[in-house]
Amino acid sequence: MATLDSYVLMALVVIPFVGGLALAFFPGESRRAIRGFSALVGLVVFALTIYVFLRYDSDLGGYQFIREYGWLDSLGVAFSLGVDGISVPMVLLTGIVLFTGVLISWNIQVRTKDFFVLYLLLVAGVFGVFVSLDLFFFFFFYELAVLPMYILIGVWGSSTDFGTFNRPKEYGAMKLMLFLTAGSVLVWVAILAVYVESGLGTFSLLALEDVTFSDGFQRVFFPLFMVGFGVLAGLWPFHTWSPDGHVAAPTAVSMVHAGVLMKLGAYGIIRVGLDLLPGGAQDWMPLLLGMATVNVVYGAISAMGQTDLKYMIGYSSVSHMGYVLMGFATLNSVGMGGAVLQMFSHGIMTALMFAAVGALYDRAHVRDIGVLEGLTKRMPVVAIFFVLAGLTSIGLPGLSGFVAEVMVFLGVFQDYPVVGILAVVGAGITAVYILRMLAKVFFGTITPRWEHLTDATRVEGFAMGVLLLFLLVVGLYPRPWMDLINSGVAPLLERVVGL
Amino acid sequence: MNYLLFLPELALAALAFGVLVIDLFLPRERKGYLPWVSLVGLAGVLALSLRYLWGKDTNLYGGLFLVDSFSLFFKAFFLVMGGLVVLSSMEYVKRHLSHPGEYYGILLLSILAMMLMTSSGELLTAYISLELLSFSLYVLVSFARGDPKSNEAGLKYILLGAFASALLLYGISHVYGMLGTTGFTEISAALLLEETPLNPAVLLGLALIVAGLGFKMAAAPFHMWAPDVYEGAPTPVTAYLAVGVKAAVFALVLRLFSQAFMPAIEEWQVILAILAALTMTVGNLVAIAQSNIKRMLAYSSIGQVGYLLMGVAALSPMASDGVMLHLLGYGISNLAAFLGVILYYNVTGKENIADYAGLADRSPFLAMAMSVALFSLAGLPFFAGFTTKFYLFTAAAEGGFLWLVGLAITNSLISLYYYLIVIKQMYMVPASDKSALKVSLIGGGVLGVLVLGIFLVGVYPAPLVDAIQGATGAILP
Numbered sequence: 003m004a005t006l007d008s009y010v011l012m013a014l015v016v017i018p019f020v021g022g023l024a025l026a027f028f029p030g031e032s033r034r035a036i037r038g039f040s041a042l043v044g045l046v047v048f049a050l051t052i053y054v055f056l057r058y059d060s061d062l063g064g065y066q067f068i069r070e071y072g073w074l075d076s077l078g079v080a081f082s083l084g085v086d087g088i089s090v091p092m093v094l095l096t097g098i099v100l101f102t103g104v105l106i107s108w109n110i111q112v113r114t115k116d117f118f119v120l121y122l123l124l125v126a127g128v129f130g131v132f133v134s135l136d137l138f139f140f141f142f143f144y145e146l147a148v149l150p151m152y153i154l155i156g157v158w159g160s161s162t163d164f165g166t167f168n169r170p171k172e173y174g175a176m177k178l179m180l181f182l183t184a185g186s187v188l189v190w191v192a193i194l195a196v197y198v199e200s201g202l203g204t205f206s207l208l209a210l211e212d213v214t215f216s217d218g219f220q221r222v223f224f225p226l227f228m229v230g231f232g233v234l235a236g237l238w239p240f241h242t243w244s245p246d247g248h249v250a251a252p253t254a255v256s257m258v259h260a261g262v263l264m265k266l267g268a269y270g271i272i273r274v275g276l277d278l279l280p281g282g283a284q285d286w287m288p289l290l291l292g293m294a295t296v297n298v299v300y301g302a303i304s305a306m307g308q309t310d311l312k313y314m315i316g317y318s319s320v321s322h323m324g325y326v327l328m329g330f331a332t333l334n335s336v337g338m339g340g341a342v343l344q345m346f347s348h349g350i351m352t353a354l355m356f357a358a359v360g361a362l363y364d365r366a367h368v369r370d371i372g373v374l375e376g377l378t379k380r381m382p383v384v385a386i387f388f389v390l391a392g393l394t395s396i397g398l399p400g401l402s403g404f405v406a407e408v409m410v411f412l413g414v415f416q417d418y419p420v421v422g423i424l425a426v427v428g429a430g431i432t433a434v435y436i437l438r439m440l441a442k443v444f445f446g447t448i449t450p451r452w453e454h455l456t457d458a459t460r461v462e463g464f465a466m467g468v469l470l471l472f473l474l475v476v477g478l479y480p481r482p483w484m485d486l487i488n489s490g491v492a493p494l495l496e497r498v499v500g501l
Numbered sequence: 502m503n504y505l506l507f508l509p510e511l512a513l514a515a516l517a518f519g520v521l522v523i524d525l526f527l528p529r530e531r532k533g534y535l536p537w538v539s540l541v542g543l544a545g546v547l548a549l550s551l552r553y554l555w556g557k558d559t560n561l562y563g564g565l566f567l568v569d570s571f572s573l574f575f576k577a578f579f580l581v582m583g584g585l586v587v588l589s590s591m592e593y594v595k596r597h598l599s600h601p602g603e604y605y606g607i608l609l610l611s612i613l614a615m616m617l618m619t620s621s622g623e624l625l626t627a628y629i630s631l632e633l634l635s636f637s638l639y640v641l642v643s644f645a646r647g648d649p650k651s652n653e654a655g656l657k658y659i660l661l662g663a664f665a666s667a668l669l670l671y672g673i674s675h676v677y678g679m680l681g682t683t684g685f686t687e688i689s690a691a692l693l694l695e696e697t698p699l700n701p702a703v704l705l706g707l708a709l710i711v712a713g714l715g716f717k718m719a720a721a722p723f724h725m726w727a728p729d730v731y732e733g734a735p736t737p738v739t740a741y742l743a744v745g746v747k748a749a750v751f752a753l754v755l756r757l758f759s760q761a762f763m764p765a766i767e768e769w770q771v772i773l774a775i776l777a778a779l780t781m782t783v784g785n786l787v788a789i790a791q792s793n794i795k796r797m798l799a800y801s802s803i804g805q806v807g808y809l810l811m812g813v814a815a816l817s818p819m820a821s822d823g824v825m826l827h828l829l830g831y832g833i834s835n836l837a838a839f840l841g842v843i844l845y846y847n848v849t850g851k852e853n854i855a856d857y858a859g860l861a862d863r864s865p866f867l868a869m870a871m872s873v874a875l876f877s878l879a880g881l882p883f884f885a886g887f888t889t890k891f892y893l894f895t896a897a898a899e900g901g902f903l904w905l906v907g908l909a910i911t912n913s914l915i916s917l918y919y920y921l922i923v924i925k926q927m928y929m930v931p932a933s934d935k936s937a938l939k940v941s942l943i944g945g946g947v948l949g950v951l952v953l954g955i956f957l958v959g960v961y962p963a964p965l966v967d968a969i970q971g972a973t974g975a976i977l978p
Contacts, residue, residue, distance in 0.1 A: 180918060
């Protein structure tokens with residue numbers, strides 16, 4: 003297995019990328035072959051991510067599976083790869099969502115080939131970010147993960163008609179693209195500043211980690227990372243692209259986007275921001291905590307006011323990402339560990355929710371909560387998954403959301419009891435809107451309009467089952483996950499505490 | 502004296518006149534041979550350049566004409582780019598222009614001018630080659646004789662171009678008057694002896710030279726001519742202006758500022774930085790409002806000049822590498838974008854952005870290639886634009902211009918917006934005419950090669966950077 007160990011991270015980036023390119027040469031009309039091939043790529047990559055997860059040694063900790071390939075010496079750029087206890091769960095999350103996303107997109111009819119090509123390229127970019135240990139490539143893949151979104155949303159997405167006004171999908175696509183690139187403007191400037199200030203002439207994260215930047219420098223440039231990556235993480239007040247983008251996107255893209263892409267932003271804040279500028283992080287974390295609290299409460303209140311199912315989930319993502327950022331801001335091991343677990347848990351949960359909504363919307367062609375009623379009769383499978391995803395989101399014990407959120411709460415209460423209360427209030431509001439929506443849409447008497455609806459197909463059911471499996475596994479036996487995550491969080495905190 | 506070092510220029514001059522003469526004897530239906538003659542000739546000149554100039558570092562005529570790896574790099578660049586422009590022109594010239602002999606002959610002459618420019622080691626030689634280039638371009642811009650827009654463009658270009666040349670010449674006279682020489686290395690030596698702050702007359706000369714060259718490269722506030730000229734000129738000529746001529750002017754600027762004016766860097770650095778800031782902002786902001794794709798690309802290329810100028814302001818070996826690398830990355834991307842415009846115009850005769858609606862359905866290849874080119878111009882990864890911009894911006898940040906780099910990155914974001922508008926038309930707006938578009942074989946092939954080049958530079962730039970570092974070594978040891 004030694005050879006597999008040295009190439010597995012490379013393979014995670016290369017296989018979806020090459021798979022996507024190879025797919026471009028398939029004849030456009032053979033849809034079965036196209037989706038079969040995509041599912042195969044998804045399955046192989048999924049298997050590899052499970053391998054990385056099982057093979058990573060939490061007792062040893064640190065970066066593992068390290069490889070380095072020279073790329074551009076004169077600029078100090080090397081393609082260096084490695085994962086630690088924080089990135090391994092993210093890699094697994096990406097594998098799960100990639101595979102289930104392909105299955106959920108089984109019935110894409112329009113330009114099937116182009117869809118899967120772009121989808122695989124998108125996922126290659128996401129893997130690239132999670133495994134890169136070089137700032138150039140980190141940023142390279144970070145941008146790459148945003149690039150296909152525009153076309154994916156614009157071509158395969160759906161517009162929302164609110165009666166009085168219309169939100170065309172092109173609007174959602176453009177807004178998302180501009181917000182995210184605006185965030186990366188800040189990130190890019192900060193990366194170059196770090197490069198110049200270090201005087202090392204290298205973009206290697208491992209080398210830059212050893213540099214202690216001056217207090218003034220850290221204080222000026224940490225906010226650039228915080229806000230720049232924060233845009234993608236849905237940080238209030240830069241979150242407005244996220245509901246619009248998620249709603250306009252086709253199901254699988256919403257899954258990847260809310261499930262994985264938003265985690266890229268959160269991941270960037272700690273992997274680059276906190277890791278390189280721990281002093282700056284310490285100075286600015288109270289502000290981040292404040293913004294994240296607004297995320298939690300305001301996101302939940304906004305979700306409560308939505309009439310469109312997807313918008314509700316979109317705002318609920320904003321609210322849940324608030325817990326992640328809040329956990330980071332505590333700068334203690336319980337809170338941060340909970341935050342990383344929340345990234346994983348929320349990724350799976352929101353993917354499951356979007357998958358269920360997608361299955362529903364494909365059949366009903368409506369997402370208006372006011373109109374949908376009593377669907378359990380006709381769609382029992384979709385209903386079960388939706389209800390379980392909803393319960394995870396509320397934080398029902400036995401499901402992964404509970405563990406993650408409780409840890410974040412504990413972490414926050416240690417230093418900021420007031421914020422802790424607000425965080426719990428946010429969870430309460432979440433329970434209100436989720437339960438109210440579930441009751442309205444799935445229970446009660448069915449209206450004749452929905453009598454013709456059919457349930458999820460076997461493929462869709464399988465995909466949602468895979469997602470649910472992970473929610474249960476983490477919820478029932480979180481210990482190995484926490485060991486893994488803590489092995490990644492501990493060295494980061496040492497850097498902060500060591501100041 | 503070793504005349505072999507001058508052979509490529511002589512051969513190219515012979516080729517240019519050869520094409521003009523052959524044209525006289527070709528019957529009308531055989532005029533199609535001319536571009537092929539030019540292509541074979543260009544390939545021959547490239548072979549001669551590589552054969553006789555490789556690894557040489559010397560000069561002719563007492564320092565008037567320099568032979569070094571810097572000039573060889575740009576000569577190869579111009580020859581290859583010239584070949585691509587000839588290939589892109591073939592169908593366009595056949596369909597829309599008369600007198601192909603003059604078209605290709607003058608095009609070759611202008612390439613000769615660019616080659617002389619990169620080799621010139623003193624101000625007057627540079628000036629004369631720049632004039633040869635400009636005069637060739639005046640003719641090429643107004644080549645569509647029946648088209649009033651082309652005529653207007655030619656007139657504007659010649660009037661403003663002459664003005665710019667006058668400024669440049671006046672600046673040269675000041676520098677000569679104060680320092681007593683026009684040779685680059687002699688100027689540098691003289692500047693070292695000058696006490697600081699510099700004599701205002703020398704400064705005035707410098708400013709005038711910057712203004713004159715600023716006109717030629719279309720830097721704000723000297724860019725007013727560019728959009729009209731770009732829109733009016735036959736599209737292959739526009740592509741040539743946007744890629745070739747800019748590269749030639751920057752080659753001259755790089756050599757001039759590093760070999761001649763380097764001792765006074767404190768004096769001109771700020772001027773160039775301000776010009777760069779202005780140029781990138783004006784170019785990108787005004788590009789948003791354009792409805793004609795050629796005009797949009799014109800403003801976008803003004804924006805790109807801003808990035809390149811930023812690299813010159815932060816002049817260092819690394820910055821010079823960055824400028825050359827980005828010239829190349831921007832060059833192939835822009836050439837691909839213009840070739841897409843040419844191919845679309847050849848079939849449909851339209852060049853407004855709205856006319857591109859539904860192109861993804863009508864010709865998936867053309868839409869894909871243009872998207873790649875535009876994404877690359879916007880600086881998105883996997884494409885040349887990202888890598889070359891990243892290099893250039895890093896170099897500028899190293900040179901102490903982090904604020905300017907921040908502005909440049911913000912401008913990249915603005916540029917993404919107007920490129921996305923074109924992509925939205927191609928992929929999301931349905932076409933009114935749904936018939937499939939047939940792209941010509943040669944045009945499509947060249948476009949495919951350019952797209953591959955965009956990927957290659959984006960993903961594996963190391964060999965190119967090595968070559969560029971060798972070239973920079975000749976001007977900035």
